[in-house]
Amino acid sequence: MSSVRLESIRKVYGEEVAVDGIDLEIQDGETLGIVGPSGCGKTTTLRTIAGFETPTDGHVTFDGIDVTHVPPEKRNVGLVFQSYALFETKTVRKNVTFGLQMRDVPKAERRKRADELLELLDIADLADRNPATLSGGQQQRVGLARALAIEPHVLLLDEPMTGLDAELKLKLRDEIGSLLDELDVTALYVTHDQEEAMAMCDRIAVLNDGQVEQVGTPDRIYRQPANEFVATFVGTSNILTGTARNGRIDLGFTELVTDIQETGEVTVAARPEDFSLGGPVDATVLETTYLGQRMDLRAELPDDSVVTIHVDGDADYRAGDVVGVEIDPEKIQIFSTGTRERTT
Numbered sequence: 001m002s003s004v005r006l007e008s009i010r011k012v013y014g015e016e017v018a019v020d021g022i023d024l025e026i027q028d029g030e031t032l033g034i035v036g037p038s039g040c041g042k043t044t045t046l047r048t049i050a051g052f053e054t055p056t057d058g059h060v061t062f063d064g065i066d067v068t069h070v071p072p073e074k075r076n077v078g079l080v081f082q083s084y085a086l087f088e089t090k091t092v093r094k095n096v097t098f099g100l101q102m103r104d105v106p107k108a109e110r111r112k113r114a115d116e117l118l119e120l121l122d123i124a125d126l127a128d129r130n131p132a133t134l135s136g137g138q139q140q141r142v143g144l145a146r147a148l149a150i151e152p153h154v155l156l157l158d159e160p161m162t163g164l165d166a167e168l169k170l171k172l173r174d175e176i177g178s179l180l181d182e183l184d185v186t187a188l189y190v191t192h193d194q195e196e197a198m199a200m201c202d203r204i205a206v207l208n209d210g211q212v213e214q215v216g217t218p219d220r221i222y223r224q225p226a227n228e229f230v231a232t233f234v235g236t237s238n239i240l241t242g243t244a245r246n247g248r249i250d251l252g253f254t255e256l257v258t259d260i261q262e263t264g265e266v267t268v269a270a271r272p273e274d275f276s277l278g279g280p281v282d283a284t285v286l287e288t289t290y291l292g293q294r295m296d297l298r299a300e301l302p303d304d305s306v307v308t309i310h311v312d313g314d315a316d317y318r319a320g321d322v323v324g325v326e327i328d329p330e331k332i333q334i335f336s337t338g339t340r341e342r343t344t
C-alpha cells in the first residue's frame with residue numbers, strides 16, 4: 001500500500017499564508033490532481049509531501065506513518081519538474097539508474113529496471129544518448145523514467161508539461177495517464193491547466209487561497225461544483241443572477257422552473273452547453289468562433305449580460321444575428337448569493 005495523507009497542513013512564510021489548513025488524501029494507486037490559480041499553494045503542498053518544506057502546523061503521513069519531520073532523501077518520493085533537471089554528463093540510462101545506485105541496488109538489476117522503464121516509455125533507443133541531444137518531450141520521458149525507477153512511495157509531478165508544444169502535451173498526457181494507471185503508481189499531479197488535470201487524474205483537488213474548495217472525480221467537479229469558485233475555475237460557466245421563489249428562478253428576462261427550495265437571491269452558473277437553440281430568450285450574437293465540430297457564440301442576453309454558448313459547427317451565425325435560446329434548468333448549478341455554495 002502507498003497512501004499519502006495531509007492533515008490540517010498550514011504553511012506560513014512571515015506574513016504570507018501559503019497553505020491554510022489542508023486535509024487531503026492520495027489513495028493507493030491513484031493520481032490526484034491539484035489545480036488552482038497562481039499562488040494558491042499548489043507547489044507548497046507538493047513540496048511539503050516531498051519534505052522540502054516543514055509545515056508550520058499539521059502532519060504528513062505515508063501509509064499512516066508520520067513523516068512530517070523525515071528529510072526528503074529518506075521519503076522515497078519520485079519528482080518530475082518542468083525543468084527536466086537531468087544530469088547532462090550522464091547517458092540516459094545512467095540518469096535512470098542513478099537513484100538505484102544511490103540505494104545500492106546491484107548493477108545488473110539497475111540496468112534491467114532502467115531498460116524496462118525506457119522500453120515502457122518508448123525511449124529504449126535513446127539509452128546511450130546524452131540528455132542534451134534530446135527533444136523536450138524525450139527529456140521529460142527520461143525524467144519520468146528516472147523518477148519511477150526508484151519505485152517511489154509517491155510520484156510528485158509539478159507542471160511537467162509546461163514548455164512543451166500543444167500537440168506533444170496532448171500525446172504525453174494520454175501516455176503518462178495510461179502509464180500511471182498501468183503501473184498503479186500513487187501520484188500527485190500539480191498543474192494550472194484544469195483540462196490536463198481532468199484528462200490525467202482520478203480525482204482533482206481545487207485549491208484557492210491556500211484552502212481546498214472541492215475534491216472529487218473530474219466528472220463530479222465539472223458537473224457538480226461545490227461552489228461558485230469551482231464552477232468558474234473549472235471549465236467555463238456563465239454567471240447569471242436571479243431571485244428564487246416557489247421553485248422558480250426569475251432571471252428578469254426568463255423564468256427557470258427548478259426544484260430549488262430556497263427563497264431569495266441566487267447565482268446561476270450555466271455551462272456553454274446548457275443553452276439550447278429555439279427558445280424564447282433573444283440572444284444577440286456579438287462574436288463567433290468556429291472550432292470545427294462546434295461554434296462558440298459570445299452573445300448578449302436581454303439583461304445585457306454576455307454569455308458563451310456552444311452550438312453545432314455547421315450552424316451559420318454572424319455578429320448581429322438574434323438567436324432564440326433557452327437555458328436547461330436541469331443542467332444549471334445554483335448557488336446562494338450570500339455563501340456562494342451550491343443550494344442542493
Ligand code: ATP
Pocket residue numbers: 013016017018019036037038039040041042043044045192
Ligand atoms: P503557481 O501556480 O504560480 O506556481 P502555486 O499555487 O504553486 O503558484 P505556491 O508556490 O505554493 O503557489 O505559493 C503560495 C503562496 O506562498 C504564494 O503567495 C507565494 O508567494 C508564497 N510563497 C511560496 N513560497 C514562499 C517562500 N519561500 N517565501 C515566501 N512566500 C512564499
